[in-house]
Amino acid sequence: MKERYLLGIFYIMTGIIALTMSTPFSEAGMQAFEDTSDISNSLYYILMILGFTAVILLIIKFRKSLIKPLFYLLLLITYFYGFLPFIGIMSVIPSLILLYLLIKTRHWAIINLSAVIIGATVTSIFGISMEPIPVMILLSVLALYDYVAVYKTKHMITLADSISEMRIPVVFIIPGKERDAIMGVGDAVMPNILVVSGFVFGNCFLIPLVTFVSGIAGLYLLLRMVEKSNEAHPGLPILNFSAIGGYLLGLGFCQIF
Numbered sequence: 001m002k003e004r005y006l007l008g009i010f011y012i013m014t015g016i017i018a019l020t021m022s023t024p025f026s027e028a029g030m031q032a033f034e035d036t037s038d039i040s041n042s043l044y045y046i047l048m049i050l051g052f053t054a055v056i057l058l059i060i061k062f063r064k065s066l067i068k069p070l071f072y073l074l075l076l077i078t079y080f081y082g083f084l085p086f087i088g089i090m091s092v093i094p095s096l097i098l099l100y101l102l103i104k105t106r107h108w109a110i111i112n113l114s115a116v117i118i119g120a121t122v123t124s125i126f127g128i129s130m131e132p133i134p135v136m137i138l139l140s141v142l143a144l145y146d147y148v149a150v151y152k153t154k155h156m157i158t159l160a161d162s163i164s165e166m167r168i169p170v171v172f173i174i175p176g177k178e179r180d181a182i183m184g185v186g187d188a189v190m191p192n193i194l195v196v197s198g199f200v201f202g203n204c205f206l207i208p209l210v211t212f213v214s215g216i217a218g219l220y221l222l223l224r225m226v227e228k229s230n231e232a233h234p235g236l237p238i239l240n241f242s243a244i245g246g247y248l249l250g251l252g253f254c255q256i257f
Helices: 002-027 040-062 064-105 108-127 132-152 155-166 185-201 206-229 236-256
Strands: 171-174 181-184
Touching (some): 002 064, 040 064, 040 132, 064 108, 108 185, 132 236, 181 185, 185 236, 206 236
């Protein structure tokens, strides 16, 4: 299914928009952590992800009807923060409009638009909040977690299936004749956090550029694997380590040139 390769568009859009957001977000003081070099920031982020995932799985099992209201609230907050550095308190207007369109239509175009805004916002905030070393530690641990969650415990597949059915913008969707091509927003967010971090805290344009291009190459490899096996694969092991490899390569180029 060739449609899945179009998912790369959303990966690229998320990274580019996150980069353009990074300076306004920094100037607005939207860093999530005060000490951007503190490695423990990675631990806090991982604990947040594990805690949130556990809560969502419990809600799906015992009170599935609460999932949509919870996600809609979180979406509204994320929309608001995404627009905040640009239009201030007026951010509430486009945020409410987007949420209304999402609830009313659930059209794949609105889902993708929302997912790009959410993905770019989260990417930029955490990219300006952590320097490259804490980010690389974070990406390494999350790659291992994603591998276990998909291949071993398989709870990530359960989570993805449940949320995909609700058409909530935590995935990118390309409609297909046989079935839709889907990629989790997190697959675009995590490696691009390192791109933004390299841009904000680095002193050489090659670092974020090579990191970004390497991440895109990793996504292409991942999509090829999915095409050949037609099964669920954890995205973060390939994407995260591609981005890390690109960062180190870009760092080496900067030292040479």
